[in-house]
Amino acid sequence: MRWKRRRLLWRSWRSRHQLRVLSDRSGKIATGDILAVSVMRNEIARLPFFLTHYRRLGVDHFLVVDNASDDGTAELLAEQPDVSVWQTDHSYRDARFGLDWLTWLQLRYAHGHWCLMVDADEMLIYADHDTRGLQDLTAWLQGQGRIAFGAMLLDLFPKGPLSGHVHTPGQDPTEVLDWFDPGPYRARRQRPMGNLWLQGGTRERVFLADSPHRAPTLNKLPLVCWNRKFAYVNSCHALLPPRLNAAYDGPGGDAPSGILLHSKFLPETVHRAAIEKERRQHFHDPRQFAAYYDQLSDDPDLWHPDARRLGDWRHLVELGLMSAGGW
Amino acid sequence: MLVHRDLHRAKQVARHWTAAGCPVVLHVDSNVSDASFDTFRNAFADDPLVRFCARHRCEWGTWGIVAASQSASELLLGEFPDVHHVYMASGSCLPLRPVQELIDYLAARPRTDFIESVTIADVPWTVGGLDIERFTLRFPFSWKRNRRLFDRYVRLQRRLRVRRRIPDGLVPHLGSQWWCLTRQTLSAILQDPLRPRYDRFFRRVWIPDESYYQTLARRYSSDIQSRSLTLSKFDHQGKPHVFYDDHLQLLRRSDCFVARKIWPRADRLYRTFLSDKAGKMKQAEPMPGRIDRVFAKAAERRTWGRAGLYMHSRMPRPGREHGVTAAPYSVFQGFADLFTDFEPWLAKVTGAQVHGHLYAPAGAEFAGRQRHFKGSLSADRAQRDYAPQSFLTNLIWNTRGERQCFQFGPADNQAVAGLMRRDQNAQISIISGAWAVPLFRSNRNFADLRREAARLQKIESLFIADLRAVESKAKVRIWTLAEFIESPMEHLQQITEEIGTRDKNRVKEAPTMSDLTGFAQFLQNLKNQGMQPYLMGDFAADAAPLNRAEPPRKPFLVR
Incomplete structure (x- = not known):
């Protein structure tokens, strides 16, 4: 594991x-600041709200890699006073889905900071996030001796065909996507890194019903008190050294955890599916997921009668999708 | 007031005290840089009620904190002769009620010492860690900086059975370090001729700030109220809970005088409680009980979690679950085979949610044969069999508040059997051998039937043996088919009562039983083929088929 981590850091x-x-x-980053790192490609629709949301939570500086956007994402980012932007035209896939770039930025800038790794379509929420900022959360976590905070990716979807809704740039995506699946989610630990493997949810139900083992991994460790020796292995699902993956511990109690609201299924995703299918930059084996993109291009209705409407965080805690963990 | 960080908050609070006429002596940790200490001190240059005492190094768990409070108390008692009560506070304490109310409260009780003081001999006051050993061992190493050395030295002393002698006349007491003592008691402690001896002893006691005053006050005080006027809550690790902006209402309702620990960025709390508007004269006794409940609940959830919930931050190891599933449920094996309309009948009688075979080979048979059920659970076979145990735990979790019943049988996926067996919530009723009824009524070749019967019998007897094992926690009822059909209503009554029937009266209708004429012969045929069916119990076999000629009847005699 140690050599694997060194290899990743070297890459x-x-x-x-x-x-x-x-x-x-x-240069503006001060000690104790909370940083966010992200890779983006053509996210002009989500970007304004992304910045609003995380600024409200108390992110002090954003470190963004722009992967050859052509819709003005890079320009918008470059205008922001609290964003540093890098650009690259290299392959997202070859850079371990952008992870190499971000690990480099974290290595360089995030040592000793609490660092958040999120995509443009993920919005982190946690218990009491409306009244307590990330500074409050991280200080408490540190007091508890925790240096990583886990969250589950929760797919949001609209009622009716995906393209039947209107989302204007800057609008809160949860106004358009306001339904989610309360279950089923199931978890197990994976060897040898001791990371969690959580699967289930909407995408499994709709797209991968007959092959649940290929369903997307939903657990993430987005918020970590970063050390330059750390390395994410597979997006931010698993982390090295292995002890960090124990941020979800057990054996019986509720550890603190959050939710990443996943706004993938905005109306634009329908025509993007065809492009992504051609680019073949996602998934380890893109061929297996051709059907997934085809289905997505057909503008499906993801809603069903057992879906729930998104309420505030108390509802999600009540359903057992996240936990305040004694905070 | 002991201060070691967030000096701006300490300044606010100190100003608040002095504004009400209370003199304040500040102790600033010697770790605070001289520059920031000087600015802090200068900020109070215009305030005649503020003094600064000698600075000590306050490391958690060591003597420094007591030394600091001693210097501060001596200075306070010496400089301000009018003071009759001394309140020990920290930089992260926040007065919740107007200071005048506290003054009145204490003035009405001039002889009372408010100090939590508990004998450790009787009560587990500490949250984890050491209790009496705090007094009987020596602690020369820092716990924060030299954890390994600290632990090793403790172990070594235990092995060598080292015991320190507790000075005569002292009975170790523990309690919160946020006390409020009268001038008499405090000066008696500080001016005791034996103080050097006591100090020498407590210098090597672990966390002396939680025992020094608590123990000594017992020697001098005439009236101890063993509670702290400062509200502070501790979590399962013994760390203080931090109060945030959203605790405002909770703190208000507690009616406590002072609370800690307040999060230094909780602007709203500081704004509200340090303004005079908070002064609604209530004259109420402090009621920390209300807050207690909220935090006890949070702590319980943190340590135990919610029973039956498996999620990304709660993954109990098998056997350590604290409740395998979230709610009681009933499993029926063999009933649907014996009764043709068992599902609708049970649903009607009990009002519970009655499913078919959830683990049927073709896919889950939800009530009403829906494709998806509550919690977006899919009936799809592949998804269910991918994680059969979490299928059940998910179902029970998502339908909390509604009783779930489902059919089970030897033909179903057995992967879930182990989970049900160690689940206290499982109520399993079995009519053993009832699987033979559908075989009997089917129209299949006898060779197939025989093979199938042998397979099912093997599976069911394994399942039953498992349920009867000692480790089994499920509530289990097992009848043989023969036993059951002797008085079916009685047994059904028993089961439905446990689930809870709709109306309190006895169950009036019975479900329709399959016609069993010829069943005994069917079993006999299986036996004759060498497959001994034993799970059904002793079925009163019809008379063996006759193949000799009828004996001639006795002629009637007509008289």
Whole structure:
């Protein structure tokens, strides 16, 4: 495991040549700041609200890698006073789905900071997030001796065909996507890294009903008190060294955890599916997922009678999808 | 007031005390840099009621904190002769009620010492960690910086059975370090001729700030109220709970005078409680009980979690679940085979949600044969069999508040059997051997039937043996088919009562039983083929088929 981690760090170190600085404001980062790192590609629709949401939670600085956007994402990011942007045209897939780039940025800037790794379509929420910011959360976690905070990816979807709704850039995606599946989610631990493997949910129900073993992994460790020796292995599902994966511990109690609201199924995703299918930049074996993109292009209705309407965080705690963990 | 960080908050609070006429002596940790100490001190230059005492290094668990409070108390008692009560506070304490109310409250009780003081001999006051050993061992190493050395030294002393002698006349007491003592008691402690001896002893006691005053106050005080006027809650690790902005209403309702620990960024709390508007004269006794309940609940959930919930941050190891599933449910094996309309009958009688065979080979048979059930559970076979145990735990979790019943049988996926067996919530009723009834009524070749019967019998007898094992926690009822059909209504009555019937009266209708004429012969045929069916019990076999000629009847005699 140690050598694997070193190899990953070495890859990331090498990948720094692939990045081109667009605007570097990293000098503004002060001790104790909370950072967010992200890779983006053509996210102009989600970006304004993404920034609003995380600024409200108390992220002090964003470190973003722009992967060859052509819709103005990079320009918008470069204008922001608290965002540093790098650009690259290299393959997302070859950079371990962008992870090499981000690990490099974390190595360089995030040492000793609480660092959040999120995609543009993920919004982190946790118990009491409306009244307590990330600074409050991280200080408490640190007091508890925890240095990582886990969250589950919760797919949101609208009622009716995906393209039947209107989302204007800057609008809160949860206004359009306001339904979710309360279950079934099932977890197990994986060897040898001791990471969690949580599957289930909407995408399994609709797209992968006959092959649940290929269903997407839903657990993430997005918020970590970063050390330059750490490395994410597979998106932010698993982390090395292995002890960090024990952020979800057990044996009986509720550890604190959050939810990443996943706004993948905005109306635009329908025509993007065809593009993504051609790019073949996602999934380890893109061929297996051709059917998934085809289904998505057909503008499906993901809603069904047992879906729930998204309420506030108390509802999600009550359903057992996240936990305050004694906070 | 002991301060070691967030000086701006300490300043606010100290100002609040002095504004009400209370003198404040501040102790600033010697770890705070001189520059920030000077600015802090200068900020109070205009305040005649504020003094700064000698600075000590306050590390958690060590003597420094007691030394600091001693210096501060001496200075306070010496400089302000009018003071009659001394309140020990920290920089993260926040007065919740107007200071005047506290003054009045204490003035009405001039001889009372408010200090939590508990004998450790009787009560487990500590949350984990050491209790009496705090006094009988020596602690020269820092727990925070040299954890390994600390632990090893403790172990070594235990092995060598080292015991320190507790000075005569002292009975170890523990309690919260946020006390409020009268001038008499406090000065008696500080001016005791034996103080050097006591200090020497407590210098090597672990966490002396929770025992020094608590123990000594017992020697001098005439009236101890063993409780702290400061509200502070501790979590399962013994760390103080932090109060945030959203605890505002909770703190208000507690009617406590002072609370800690307040999160330094909780602007709203500081704004509200430090303004005079908070002064609604209530004259109420402090009622920490209300807050207690909220935090006890949070702590319980943190340590135990919610029974039957498996989620990303709650993954109990098998056997350590604290409740395998979320709610009681009933499993019926063999009933649907014996009765043709068992499902609708049970649903009608009990009002519970009655499913078919959830683990049927073709896919889950939800009530009403829906494709999806509550909690977006899919009836699809592949998804169910991918994680059969979480299928059941998910179902029970998502339908909390509604009793679930389902059919089970030897033909179903048995992967869930182990889980039900160690689940206290499972109520399993079995009519053993009833699987033979559908075979008997089917129209299949006898060779197939024989093979199938042998397979089912093997599976069912394994299942029953498992349920009868000692480790089994499920509530189990097992009848043989023969036993059951002798008085079916009685047994059904028993089962439905346990689930809870709709109306309190006895069950009036019975479900329709399959016609069993010829069943005994069917079993006999199986036996004759060498397959001994034993799970049904002793079925009163019809008379063996006759193949000799009828004996001639006795002629009637007509008289």
